[in-house]
Amino acid sequence: MAELRLGPLLRFADSSSATVWVETGGPCAVEVRCSNGAGGTSETFQVSGHHYALVTVTGLEPGTSPSYEVLLDDAPVWPLPGSGFPPSVIRSPGEGEDEGDGVRVAFGSCRWAAAPAGGKEWAGVDALRTLAGRLAADPGAERPDVLLLLGDQVYADETSDETRNWIAGRRGLDEAPGAEVADYEEYCHLYYESWLDPEVRWLLSTVPSLMIFDDHDIIDDWNTSAAWLADMRATGWWSQRLLGGLMSYWVHQHLGNLSPAELADDPAYAAVRATEDGTKALRAVTEAADADPASFRWSYRRDFGRVRVVMVDSRAARVLGEDRRAMLDPGEAGWLREQVRQDPEAYDHLLIGTSLPWLLPHLVHDVEAWDAALCAGERGGRWARFGERMRRAADLEHWAAFPASFADLAGLIAETGRATPGPASVCVLSGDVHHAYIAEASWPSAQPAARVLQLTCSPVHNSVPAYMRFGFRFGWSAPARLLGRLLTRHGRSPRPPVKWRKRGGPWFGNQLMTLTLRGRSARLRLEQAEADGTLRTVHQSALTEA
16 A cells, blocks of 8 residues: 655645645555545656655635545545644635735745754754644634745755765765765655654645745755856766756645646646656756756746736756856746736736845845956956855855846836836745845836835744854945945946835844735734744734735
């Protein structure tokens, strides 16, 4: 009899359908059976000896929250016997719910599942586990309609003692990549470590989720520069690492980001399911994506009533040549514009998800823009070599390090915010930088009617050294802005086309932000995990009014 190895994860959910992801111990028929008669069945597909299914559930009714169970070859495997958690439910939004209770979007990034080896400072209480505990204690309490996980869901380059011991049992650690993960099988172990945590497992089974990768899902500073990529490709282990990371991301995270209609039209999903073993088909997809990033799109869009979420791949879609450096390749940039500008009258709030913040503390932005100019040769070869070393050492690879892309995004947001009809708010949701803050954008002329905000929330569960806390606080200060201007003057960097001010933060801790969007009003709440296992509200504010 097949066993349930991982999941279930509730991924997509709307008023009539949903998708539920599982990994099983062998080939079987997976059924999701809801208490109101809705349900769905799917045969598993195989990748690298592992068996998975993404079950489309149909027959849901608006405004209902049926519980569900999972069966493998007609044998019930979920809920787990004696788990102590409430039943997992699929909540179907009612008609016009964004005008009633509103749409609640919780988000964050950067989660260590276990303490990393090597003496790193431990991170304290996990915000996801704490959220799970609150919902399990009161199933009728307010809950997110969707959970956005904005990168670093797993850490391929910072492994725990348990994972290192497991890796050592299958290969030696004395050759690169050492105690970091090397292939698909080792990535699977990271997902087990992360998603088999009982509280997190239950939470992901009952709250829909959207995900996007960041660098640690593959490796720190992934795609920082062309020189970095050339160095990685010269190693003997990078190809297996990258393909294993992309293949496991496609299976565990990317598939669930797609709607049932998108899945039905997805050629990669069809190719993997068309054969008894889809490993070769999926490997071909990821090899092509590595060779030509424009051949595959990891970005996606979801609409929740009158709330539009556009999730942008700000890692794999980069153009790295110094003479044409861009965060997004032309096809990706065109896709983003199309998703944002399509039917602007159809949404009141635009949420642009990007793992990397668009607006940073001013000094950090200026250092990245200065470094980008040095690397491009603005001050000659010696400064360019210095700039490349600094770029890698200090992780200078956010939107500010791609000045043309930063300006293009600013222009698209301004155009969207000025449109008539247009949204009440445009919020850029990000993580990565291990603290939280609110920044508001403004333009010297033709200020958009929509309020434009950078909302950054990180980490879910990680640590921030004291020197980084000082640096991020200082980065917003007046002396820091003066220093930044001096650096950009030296680099002959153009001034950014947008200005911004900090409206809240910086906050440090394990934390989650939640947006409540109702009609044209938007409210924000920031909560931090406390040592007693509760979530404490440290900030709440009205971003827009109806």
